[in-house]
Amino acid sequence: MTIELKPLTAADAEAHCAGEDELTVRWLTGGYGDVEGTAGYFEELAANAAAGVGKRGLGIWKDGRLCGYVDYTPDLADGIEPDDVALAYGVHPWARGQGVAVEAVRLICDVLRADVVGKRAAIRVEPENTASVRVAQKAGFRYVRDYPSSRDTQPDGTPTIFSLYLLDL
Ligand SMILES: CC(C)(COP(=O)(O)OP(=O)(O)OC[C@H]1O[C@@H](n2cnc3c(N)ncnc32)[C@H](O)[C@@H]1OP(=O)(O)O)[C@@H](O)C(=O)NCCC(=O)NCCS
Numbered sequence: 001m002t003i004e005l006k007p008l009t010a011a012d013a014e015a016h017c018a019g020e021d022e023l024t025v026r027w028l029t030g031g032y033g034d035v036e037g038t039a040g041y042f043e044e045l046a047a048n049a050a051a052g053v054g055k056r057g058l059g060i061w062k063d064g065r066l067c068g069y070v071d072y073t074p075d076l077a078d079g080i081e082p083d084d085v086a087l088a089y090g091v092h093p094w095a096r097g098q099g100v101a102v103e104a105v106r107l108i109c110d111v112l113r114a115d116v117v118g119k120r121a122a123i124r125v126e127p128e129n130t131a132s133v134r135v136a137q138k139a140g141f142r143y144v145r146d147y148p149s150s151r152d153t154q155p156d157g158t159p160t161i162f163s164l165y166l167l168d169l
């Protein structure tokens with residue numbers, strides 16, 4: 001199995017959207033994307049990369065087929081320190097359960113080290129999202145604490161509780 005991270009282009013939008021399911025929506029996006037909006041989002045990511053600011057998102061390819069998404073946000077102020085870089089990821093349903101997310105997290109941490117971004121990688125995960133908790137553990141992150149988000153809320157309006165996992169870069 002070869003896992004690669006590469007920039008996303010408008011041509012990847014359809015496959016990206018086809019890889020969303022109810023778990024992606026529940027734990028990551030909050031709603032299904034459409035091809036046009038997703039292509040626009042990929043253009044924003046490319047502009048961020050060119051300018052060297054803000055969220056950077058990359059596609060995850062498994063043996064040449066798009067199978068997921070991973071990003072990092074260097075300036076996310078929600079329960080983490082300024083030197084902590086927040087990661088987020090999703091894997092298409094057909095590619096789950098094969099260690100793809102763990103490898104993608106390792107690769108994006110290599111990118112952070114190479115580009116000297118931040119001092120720690122941070123995974124903020126709702127404790128009920130056991131698959132993602134396992135990703136953090138298997139990628140070598142240490143559990144730090146649970147905390148209420150200052151940005152994200154549950155459908156009933158209460159703050160989302162995140163477990164924070166950190167890895168020194
Ligand atoms: C979390 C997620 C990225 C894990 O990706 P993955 O490539 O399947 O990760 P792994 O193969 O390393 O498996 C991690 C855990 O997922 C669970 N898992 C295994 N097979 C699975 C499957 N077919 N479907 C769902 N989860 C599965 C297991 O608990 C596994 O841990 P284990 O190997 O110790 O049993 C993926 O489930 C996903 O896209 N979920 C929706 C989005 C999301 O939750 N993002 C993270 C937000 S913090």
